[in-house]
Amino acid sequence: MIQHRSHIYGVIGEFESPEQLVHAAAKIREEGYRYYECYTPFPLEGLPEAMGMRRNMVPLITLIGGLVGGLGGFGFQYWVNVISYPMNIAGRPLNSWPAFIPVTFELTILCASLSAVFGMLALNGLPQPHHPIFNAPRFSHASSDRFFVCIQARDKKFHLEATARFLQGLSAHHVSEVQDD
Amino acid sequence: MSASQPPIDSPEIRRLTPVLAPGHTYSSVTDKISAIVLTRPISLGWLIGFVLAFSVFGVLNIAIGWLITKGVGIWGINIPIGWGFAIVNFVWWIGIGHAGTLISAILFLLNQKWRTSINRFAEAMTLFAVACAGIFPLIHTGRPWYAFWMFPYPSVMGIWPQFRSPLIWDVFAVSTYGTVSLLFWFVGLIPDLATLRDRSTTKLKQIIYGMLALGWRGSARHWHRYQSAYLLLAGLATPLVLSVHTVVSFDFSVAIVPGWHTTIFPPYFVAGAIYSGFAMVITIAIPLRKAYGLEDFITMRHLDNMAKVMLATGLIVAYGYFFEFFMSLYSGNKFDVFLVHQRLHGPYSPFYYALILCNILIPQLLWFQSIRNNVIILFLMSIVVNVGMWLERFVIVVISLTRDFMPSAWGRYSPTVWDWATFIGTMGMFVMLIFLFVRVLPAISIAEMRELVAETSEEHK
Incomplete structure (x- = not known):
């Protein structure tokens, strides 16, 4: 399979409360996105279910x-x-x-x-010293007080503008693209 | 206790006394706890405390150096009292560690929210106490450089450790306990290390915390597995902590020495361990919250709960003393009866009475709420319990060994200056490690405090 090589890792959006993120995660899944990930400063109740995660190993x-x-x-x-x-x-x-x-x-x-x-x-693939998500401008808040979701560019449904607009439609703040490196 | 707190008299207000003072947000708990490590300058008080503790740690190094040079003859041990201070202190320290695991594992499984702000430093206390404990049996072997003989490795002689001996069980129990405590502590630290990495003010700190954080990025899939692993570790650490002091008590109770050979030893050792451990957590928590202004996080509710746990385990210990006494008399075994007589009237009876005073009588004051809510009295009482639990181990080790079956085998024991130097030295090491810990790692779990913020804000809605 030929991988779509791009210098964009994905589009990231930011939320202020856990409820908003859980809600958004469920919506993103409903919309048909499969490659997306949430980043939170503490484990959120209901998020694994909203993201359709199954039991782990x-x-x-x-x-x-x-x-x-x-x-x-x-x-x-x-x-x-x-x-x-x-x-x-x-x-x-x-x-x-x-x-x-x-x-x-x-x-x-x-x-x-x-x-x-x-x-x-x-x-979890740790330790992993670097990850493209760390390129996101406000990502240091993910370990303190903000809740992020990032839709990855490898998703089939991913389209830079449309996905960004979709995230804004979910009332995400600071929607921006994340550079891959 | 801050002036803004409501009086803790009526049961209604009691229920509302929070485990986290109101008004905190995700960023305020993050700021406040990480600031202690990242931005707060080193205070004079910290420096003085550290230097004092470091000096006492130096005494430990001298004592161990001299011991290695001269051999265990510099201690007060003799035949028949081959165990002496080394084993008394080993059991005392390892017992202290138990409260940390109890708080972090058992209270986690029981979903006790108040554990959140005390579990991190209680776990650190466990690790440091286990480190202090481990020193004693190691140097008590006389030739610590051969300590690896206790582990099963394919030696040229083709022999193996004696797996039927409680002393080998002890090696496995204590080393497993140390390893699992370290894992549990480190896993809990990973998200907080990531927080420190992201908030570091200097490049060096960022690199060090970044390496320790292993690249943690708070991904939901990672959290999912993380929570499974944490829960499983708590479930594994719970039977482990009960087994460790059980195995330590086997060191005594498997032997036929009067006063040791009783079936009540395992449960009563475990209760005693938790008792002394909670006393030590209180001893550390009270100055810590004062010095770093953490009264919002370690509230009176925590101190009150810990005092209650101390009272409850103290009563179990009292029950143990009573039945130890009763069963010796009821057995009709003349050696056991004689041992009771020796505890009450023998040369070491003052230690026994002091033990009853410290461990049973004085802690009964904890029934009173006004005592539990008085920080200074609680602090003093926690020290009394620590002393009492040390006396308990002294009584068990020394009285039984000095008065066993044949009068010709009786003896006396008194520690030398080197015994004291080693014991006090480990206290210096313990305090020094605590001082370093509060400066370089978050003493309270930041990620769990954020969860607490989320939960309390839901309750207010």
Whole structure:
């Protein structure tokens, strides 16, 4: 597929309140845009639904991490005590599983937590030092007190003027184009 | 307490006492909290405090240096009291850390909004307390450069750690706890680091905060996964925090030493940990809100709630003391009965009475609202509880070890100047880290405060 190369990343609009942004996000979706993203200083209730997001993969990754940690932790202790270096101490069972539970538990938690954090970062594509959205003029407010939406140029429905007018129609402030680099 | 606040007497006004003072907007909370880090000049008070704490931290370094040079003989430990200050302080510090995780994880799962403005520094406190705690078992090994022997690695001797030993469980519990606390804290910090990056006044700050923020841009899809990860971490940290002090209590209760070998130890250790941790959070919160003018964010409601948690966990601890006492007598085991006698009448009985005074009797004052709302008394009381909880660990470690089964194995213990230097040194390290933390990172979660602004503004509509 030939990618449409352009020096424009998208068109950005700004809102003052979370409600306006959630409303606008739903409208943009209704209008048929698919490649757009909202930028908010804190997670907004109802925004994932308005943008049509489905469940994410973080819980599954965490579950897998936890299972690996738990089974691996127990399996390792079993291997150490039964296979690698068995010690017969007055005929006591080698696989003394109750004594292995604390370490198994801790390793379950450890691996699940590491999977949750690094899974989340990997799915989000972080760390990513630069992103075109940082070229937007007032974007520093996205980490403080303003709510942004950016419709990306790669969207099939994207048309610079029409999309900008559409965003203004949703009562977005400071509608402007974002340079790609 | 600011003069504008309403009197907190009637139940109606009580309910309305906010977790966030009215009139705040997204930008005002952002400005106020980030300004402490970005624009506020270093005050003389901060400088003096930091220099003092840093000097005490220097004492710690000297104490550890001398210990490594001479060996653990410079401490007061002996046979039969091989544990002494090192383990007393380890348990004390690790317990203090528990409140941070409780506030950040358990109160998050219970959807307690008042946790928002205290969770960040409580989590920092957890990390610093775990760092202080970790020093003690490490240097108590005598040869800390061999500490890696406690981890399972394929050694040339083909042997492995003893996975049936509570001391190895402890290694796994504490290192997992430290790692997960760090992850939880850092994940919470990412959006705030992005805020600091965007508001930095100098290029250097922008680069440093920018690197730490990992390129966070507040994208809705990122927030979606972020929230899942945060919730899962809270869910994972909750059983973890309960397990850590349980495992610490196994260090004692799995042994057959009189006074240690009881099943009540795990729950009563966990309650004691939360008790001392909340006391430490109050000890830090009261000067912090005063020094940085954060009374709008850390309101009387927070202090009141924390005092109540302290009272409740203190009562659980009192219950633990009572049943420890009762079960020893009821068991009819002569060694257990003798241990109770030693606690009440033995050479270390003043410590036991001081412990009862600090942990059970004085905290009963917290039943009174006027006490809970008096910042100075609350501060003093939090210190009393911290002292009390330290005495508890001293009583557990020292009395049992000095009076076990055979009189020929009895002994006495008194700490040396190096024991004290190490202990006080870790306090200096802890305070120094807190001082640095409030200057370089936002002590209150800005992103969560904005959520609180959004929620409270909805309530007013």
